[in-house]
Amino acid sequence: xxxxxDALVPFAPDRPKTRLxxxxxxxxxxxxxxxxxxxxxxxxxxxxxxxxxxxxxxxxRDVSETVDDRPLTEAVNAARDVHGPAPESPLAVVMADLALxxxxxxxxxxxxxxxxxxxxxxxxxPGRAGGTxxxxxxxxxxxxxxxxxxxxxxxRVARDIGASVREVDSRRLATDIDERADLAEVLISGEGxxxxxxxxxxxxxxxxxxxxxIARTG
Amino acid sequence: xxxxxDALVPFAPDRPKTRLxxxxxxxxxxxxxxxxxxxxxxxxxxxxxxxxxxxxxxxxRDVSETVDDRPLTEAVNAARDVHGPAPESPLAVVMADLALxxxxxxxxxxxxxxxxxxxxxxxxxPGRAGGTxxxxxxxxxxxxxxxxxxxxxxxRVARDIGASVREVDSRRLATDIDERADLAEVLISGEGxxxxxxxxxxxxxxxxxxxxxIARTG
Numbered sequence: 001x002x003x004x005x006d007a008l009v010p011f012a013p014d015r016p017k018t019r020l021x022x023x024x025x026x027x028x029x030x031x032x033x034x035x036x037x038x039x040x041x042x043x044x045x046x047x048x049x050x051x052x053x054x055x056x057x058x059x060x061r062d063v064s065e066t067v068d069d070r071p072l073t074e075a076v077n078a079a080r081d082v083h084g085p086a087p088e089s090p091l092a093v094v095m096a097d098l099a100l101x102x103x104x105x106x107x108x109x110x111x112x113x114x115x116x117x118x119x120x121x122x123x124x125x126p127g128r129a130g131g132t133x134x135x136x137x138x139x140x141x142x143x144x145x146x147x148x149x150x151x152x153x154x155x156r157v158a159r160d161i162g163a164s165v166r167e168v169d170s171r172r173l174a175t176d177i178d179e180r181a182d183l184a185e186v187l188i189s190g191e192g193x194x195x196x197x198x199x200x201x202x203x204x205x206x207x208x209x210x211x212x213x214i215a216r217t218g
Numbered sequence: 219x220x221x222x223x224d225a226l227v228p229f230a231p232d233r234p235k236t237r238l239x240x241x242x243x244x245x246x247x248x249x250x251x252x253x254x255x256x257x258x259x260x261x262x263x264x265x266x267x268x269x270x271x272x273x274x275x276x277x278x279r280d281v282s283e284t285v286d287d288r289p290l291t292e293a294v295n296a297a298r299d300v301h302g303p304a305p306e307s308p309l310a311v312v313m314a315d316l317a318l319x320x321x322x323x324x325x326x327x328x329x330x331x332x333x334x335x336x337x338x339x340x341x342x343x344p345g346r347a348g349g350t351x352x353x354x355x356x357x358x359x360x361x362x363x364x365x366x367x368x369x370x371x372x373x374r375v376a377r378d379i380g381a382s383v384r385e386v387d388s389r390r391l392a393t394d395i396d397e398r399a400d401l402a403e404v405l406i407s408g409e410g411x412x413x414x415x416x417x418x419x420x421x422x423x424x425x426x427x428x429x430x431x432i433a434r435t436g
């Protein structure tokens with residue numbers, strides 16, 4: 001294990017998972033988002049990262065945190081400026097809703113188990129629909145832009161500043177949990193608090209008609 | 219490069235991609251499915267596999283093929299019985315609609331670039347919603363079952379017969395192309411004939427409102 005890499009985890013406890021409004025109450029969405037965050041923080045620590053919350057309001061968690069209520073892109077770039085990423089001082093940014101993340105999947109961000117990879121200026125784990133679910137920045141000029149298809153935007157930014165890019169091809173890091181259908185992924189492949197929360201809340205897989213969906217009982 | 223591993227690619231040219239009926243005509247679905255198949259076959263060859271079509275009707279392609287019009291599970295298990303997988307004679311089964319597959323992603327199925335992995339009795343690349351998008355069978359008793367959440371079923375089968383399991387955690391292998399929303403993934407991350415086909419057919423990404431979708435022009 002080399003030195004710990006700082007990992008920012010943006011979190012918005014004041015507006016948790018609005019696209020799950022059809023499935024969970026506001027209080028449930030808060031609790032579920034908190035369970036996913038706990039899983040991400042634990043997996044990061046297990047992968048040798050030093051996680052730090054970048055949160056829109058104080059959480060009271062026993063973890064280093066910066067409170068910044070600006071939109072995601074602005075808050076991350078401000079934290080980036082404070083950190084000053086460099087080849088010897090990388091900064092990771094990992095989304096709080098990666099409920100399938102494991103230490104092993106996150107360790108791949110560090111470039112230690114994809115044989116033959118060099119250390120890139122920017123390492124990106126793309127999400128679905130062109131999202132950027134996790135990245136590691138070493139190039140001092142790279143700034144994030146989370147609007148739209150951020151994965152493509154980040155590739156463009158890297159090209160413009162001459163930063164090399166490495167893609168981490170991970171289903172577990174690509175699967176952010178936004179909508180009802182995503183909850184099935186947590187029940188199938190989750191290994192932590194988020195899966196436990198769903199099970200305790202009465203959710204289960206429904207494979208009755210050959211297609212996989214979720215149902216709530218009890 | 220070690221010996222080539224046989225890779226079955228199931229294909230159903232008679233009923234191509236019915237869940238894309240809202241977006242593509244029957245002739246277009248046939249052409250697009252064919253382009254995805256070409257990408258998968260090329261990526262398999264690039265990863266050192268010997269691909270073989272398992273098709274519901276003859277395709278006329280310049281590739282070894284077995285015609286079997288039974289449902290997927292039955293046809294794959296029949297081909298499996300002929301092959302007789304064993305530790306020294308593995309058999310891969312790779313879906314024909316993995317339009318993001320690259321040689322590098324598929325090579326991970328062979329257990330050569332996930333550092334520290336042993337050669338498992340069954341290697342599985344899970345798909346979304348519990349699917350099994352690619353697997354490599356070495357255990358002589360393992361049989362497939364593609365109904366429902368096949369990933370969970372395959373884990374259960376492996377446990378029952380005492381086969382070790384390795385998971386290949388790949389977004390590119392997890393992303394099978396079934397529905398309109400999936401076409402955005404091909405435009406974002408595809409590198410072959412399927413992406414070219416969509417572009418030629420007038421599809422493009424639409425990120426106008428911050429969400430990523432597809433539009434068709436021209």
